[in-house]
Amino acid sequence: MTEHTPDTDSTVVSTDEMDLDELREEIRSIDREIVELIAQRTYVADSIARVKTERGLATTDESQEEAVMARAGENAERFDVDANMVKAIFRLLIELNKIEQRNER
Numbered sequence: 836m837t838e839h840t841p842d843t844d845s846t847v848v849s850t851d852e853m854d855l856d857e858l859r860e861e862i863r864s865i866d867r868e869i870v871e872l873i874a875q876r877t878y879v880a881d882s883i884a885r886v887k888t889e890r891g892l893a894t895t896d897e898s899q900e901e902a903v904m905a906r907a908g909e910n911a912e913r914f915d916v917d918a919n920m921v922k923a924i925f926r927l928l929i930e931l932n933k934i935e936q937r938n939e940r
């Protein structure tokens with residue numbers, strides 16, 4: 836059942852709506868953190884690109900990509916989220932890094 840409580844303006848808002856706003860605020864904060872982590876991952880890729888240039892290595896490292904994807908699947912299972920979905924996200928993250936690295940070299 837929906838309860839109604841007056842807010843500071845004395846207008847009536849449902850507690851369900853308040854909960855929804857709070858939950859969306861939580862999502863908003865998590866989304867910001869996700870983008871920050873993506874940026875951090877990309878900055879590391881920039882450094883990797885410099886090392887690869889120095890050592891004459893190719894941008895793509897298939898075995899490393901396989902290791903990243905396997906880890907993504909393991910972590911997805913650990914946190915009980917769909918492994919295929921998480922792997923799809925990591926596939927995009929790897930592609931993002933490769934674009935970044937190719938721009939950097």
Ligand SMILES: O=C(O)C(=O)C[C@]1(C(=O)O)C=C[C@@H](O)C=C1
Binds near residue numbers: 883929
């Ligand atoms: O580990 C590397 O060599 C990277 O450049 C990072 C990364 C990744 O995003 O995880 C990106 C491209 C490579 O093919 C493998 C992995």
